[in-house]
Amino acid sequence: MEEKKIILTKDGLKKMQDELENLKTVRRKEVAERLKEAIALGDLSENSEYDDAKNEQAFIEGRIQELTVKLRNVEVISDENKSKSVVQMGSHVVVRDIEEDEEEEYTIVGSAEADPMEGRISNESPVGEAILGKKVGTVVDVLAPAGIIKYKIVKIVK
Numbered sequence: 001m002e003e004k005k006i007i008l009t010k011d012g013l014k015k016m017q018d019e020l021e022n023l024k025t026v027r028r029k030e031v032a033e034r035l036k037e038a039i040a041l042g043d044l045s046e047n048s049e050y051d052d053a054k055n056e057q058a059f060i061e062g063r064i065q066e067l068t069v070k071l072r073n074v075e076v077i078s079d080e081n082k083s084k085s086v087v088q089m090g091s092h093v094v095v096r097d098i099e100e101d102e103e104e105e106y107t108i109v110g111s112a113e114a115d116p117m118e119g120r121i122s123n124e125s126p127v128g129e130a131i132l133g134k135k136v137g138t139v140v141d142v143l144a145p146a147g148i149i150k151y152k153i154v155k156i157v158k
Contacts, residue, residue: 006070007110007123009077009090015113016074020067023060031057070112077109084156087131089123092157095131098139098150105157108132127151 038050077090087093092107106121114122121128130140142149
């Protein structure tokens with residue numbers, strides 16, 4: 001089975017690599033120390049510190065494995081051929097909700113680094129999908145839970 005490509009910006013790649021490094025070098029050691037201390041307390045059958053440390057260890061190892069697989073399948077978004085007239089992956093876009101007459105700013109990223117609270121939306125999200133490949137001045141319809149929202153692409157910052 002072919003694994004899905006993970007699309008990241010350079011910043012997203014660095015963030016993922018830093019997290020993996022931290023898990024491997026810092027967090028693993030911290031949990032190993034907690035396990036050692038919990039084992040020293042004796043009777044593991046009713047030792048909540050031991051159980052907590054084992055659960056955290058399992059989480060960390062799972063996250064390390066997940067990040068390793070993702071990093072093996074990364075495709076980094078290039079800044080070189082970025083257009084200021086057509087929305088592309090990595091574009092920083094200003095759109096206007098026509099009905100509400102409010103502007104919103106988004107950066108189009110892959111789903112692995114999407115964070116709507118930070119204005120980073122996935123190319124697979126309704127808004128991302130609707131504006132990807134469109135030019136400045138284009139009005140798009142976005143199917144949202146509340147109904148159809150019309151957005152006008154105001155400008156592409158980068």
